Amino acid sequence: MLKIENLVKTYKDVKALDGLNLEVKPGQIYGFLGPNGAGKSTTILSTLGLIFPQEGRIQLFDVEVFKDGKFDEAKLVEVKKRIGYMPEHATLWDFLTPVQTLDIIADAFNIPKAEKEKRINELLNLVGLSDDRNRKVGKFSKGMRQRLLLAQALINDPELLILDEPMTGLDPTGIAEFKEIIREQKKAGKTVFFSSHILAHVEEICDTVGVIVKGKLRVEDNLESIKREFLRKAGYTILVETNVPVDWSPSGWNVTPLGEKRYRIAAEEDIREGVHDYVASQGAKILTMQVKEPSLEEIFLKMVE
Amino acid sequence: MMWGFHLEFKQSLRTKKLWVILGIMILLYIPVFYIIKSVGGSEITVGGAMAFLIQFVTGMAGFFIGILALLMGATAINSEVEKGTLRVAMSKPIKRISYIGGKFLAHSVVLLLALLLSTVVGIAGVVWLGAPLTSELIRDVLLLNMLLLIAMIQLVALGYIISTLIKSSGSALGMALVLAFIMFLIMPNVVGYLTFKAISDHPNMSYEELHQLRKDYTTKYLFYVPTSQVSVITEDVSSTDENLANTTYYGLPHAIKKNPVNLGILIGLTVAYLGIGFFRFLRMDLR
């Protein structure tokens, strides 16, 4: 559906993509995860020919649209008929209403009038903008703009949806609704490729997650395996509070005291049971114990090593 | 192409720039005609009225709509990159060349409408002063609009180049204003001074020679100011005898034929700027 090989994109002095490889298969919901500045938007913009990469290959629907440093614009225009795209940080035309916006977008696909009207109504219902259909977009909130951006991406009933940080800036309800719409797309046999820098966004809905850090795809797997891998690499941090001070030197663990009776233990795996037994063997009691999961930033940093 | 046109046309008609500048220009027309009438416009001859109309529209519309064209062009692309609307538009099955072509067409139509508006107000003015509405007048006024349109297109195209070079539309707007200031005010005055100096070095020049010298200087030193090139052409629509008593009107076709070099410069630079602007847009990162 989408296949990217060895993609390289350098902005004046920044190497944003450094030989990126990625494949999205038909029917997948693919989460494209990475910290800010990793190159997610650069990848997406390249895919659509909105920016010009220097090297690599891009195939969409098995059509080679980019090769040898050049886009084939005729082919690209042809495949774009089957794609929906939602940009990051974008607004639509302030002076148009949602109905006028979707109308003009539909015209770019030459959708016939009757079908167009039906489709616009459906989409406004789907994204919850029916009541605001005739208000100017200039007066919309960030969340409403985001909804309209999604609606315009769906106007041509695309086989492939490419969404750049679609959930950033949405509240939890908005995120839940959004995930529901994506699930509906999957049920209808569509493919979805979307980016995010927040782990929670890709949870529950993605079949496959690709992690990009510093312009390279580091892993491409299902979310469960990736998380396990993350935790293994990033390690565990265990915070313990005991009733009396404990001498940790015989344990051989890497322990940092945080106070008189509070400690932080860094370990490669989950050693909570071992900690429990050890403290008991020292004649002390555990008052509290918690495992601190690594933050996404920490995990991303580990992925680069 | 029509898709881009449709969108841009709507957008252009809704920008404040357009209406503010047109408003100022039309407001300035009124006192000018009023003053002429009160200082004896009733004795105006047909030829004199036409010559006046053509010079006046060239000056006023050239200046105001010229600034408008430059500003429109200078923010045409970068502001859409900033807002992100260009990424939405170009993710649709539309070729870049058709999009920019449509945008350009829309800008041209808007500028032509602005020129026609200023012309209609100008005609109303001279008719009010007492000149008859002849077919010659209509023909020349339409021809004048064509010339001015080329000049305006050149300025829009220059704006496009700025728009692809300067990412921030705010900075591009500032840059365009500075450029307009240089092109329409500073350089013409500098060249005017140079002409004056050359004339004072040759005190016994004939009126004809003087006129020719001014034209040569404008052609040579103001070739990049399209409205100045139009002025060189329109100055030849009529001639006034030595003691400024009689104006003979020759018409615009005559004036154009007399100044092929200026017409060539006007068209040549326009095509060149458009080529550069389009070329840059076709290869530009839209982020």
Ligand SMILES: Nc1ncnc2c1ncn2[C@@H]1O[C@H](COP(=O)(O)OP(=O)(O)O)[C@@H](O)[C@H]1O
């Ligand atoms: N127009 C630009 N000029 C220079 N560098 C840029 C430009 N756009 C993006 N970058 C850089 O490219 C890298 C990747 O950016 P981006 O693709 O936007 O990342 P992401 O979407 O993952 O946050 C970043 O280091 C960013 O600073």
Ligand SMILES: [Mg+2]
């Ligand atoms: Mg991004």
